[in-house]
Amino acid sequence: MRLVSYSSELVNISAFWNSNALDGSTIDLMTIVVKAATVNAITTLPASPASINPFQEAQAVRTRTFELDMGFSPPMKINCVSMDMNRIDQAVHLDDTEIWEITNNSDMPQPFHIHDIQFLILTRDGSQPPENESGWKDTVLVMPRETVRIISHFSDFSGPVNPYMFHRHILEHEDSGMMGQFVVI
Ligand SMILES: [Cu+2]
Numbered sequence: 001m002r003l004v005s006y007s008s009e010l011v012n013i014s015a016f017w018n019s020n021a022l023d024g025s026t027i028d029l030m031t032i033v034v035k036a037a038t039v040n041a042i043t044t045l046p047a048s049p050a051s052i053n054p055f056q057e058a059q060a061v062r063t064r065t066f067e068l069d070m071g072f073s074p075p076m077k078i079n080c081v082s083m084d085m086n087r088i089d090q091a092v093h094l095d096d097t098e099i100w101e102i103t104n105n106s107d108m109p110q111p112f113h114i115h116d117i118q119f120l121i122l123t124r125d126g127s128q129p130p131e132n133e134s135g136w137k138d139t140v141l142v143m144p145r146e147t148v149r150i151i152s153h154f155s156d157f158s159g160p161v162n163p164y165m166f167h168r169h170i171l172e173h174e175d176s177g178m179m180g181q182f183v184v185i
Helices: 171-175
Strands: 002-005 027-031 062-070 076-078 090-092 097-104 110-114 120-124 139-142 147-153 159-168 179-184
Touching: 062 110, 076 159, 097 110, 097 139, 139 147, 159 171
Parallel strands: 062 097, 090 179
Antiparallel strands: 002 027, 062 076, 097 147, 110 139, 110 159, 120 147, 159 179
16 A cells, blocks of 8 residues: 655745745655554544643733744844844743744745644634644644734743743754744743
């Protein structure tokens, strides 16, 4: 059995990204070799998936804004600055619930990733996210010119010494500075 991506859509996603050699091609992803059946240890599935106890917006004590930019000097930045190991960008209070508002000012989709916590997506440009985005996330794709609001609770693993990171989850761009640090204190 083969898992194949037919006519892969790796289209131009920005003015800066002109072509992708794999666009339109058919790519073998995986070969599955089925052998004789084994004893299945799982006999029953739960009747319904685990429920989520969502945070209420009213619980949030603070809203932080994150502006993602691509350009020049420095090329990759969050809130106008590039990553600096010697700078703590945000200090979150332990046990607080916060809303983080992430705006993508660039022409490329930006996967925004936060260490330490998992979060729920509240809105995309003011609208409720689709069903498949109603669960716990550690990364959210913020489309060009879009603002995404997420909510989370910072309940543990606190300390002033070891910061966590938030960053754009594309290696070249986080390497170029689209990252920041926060502590939970
Ligand atoms: Cu990371």
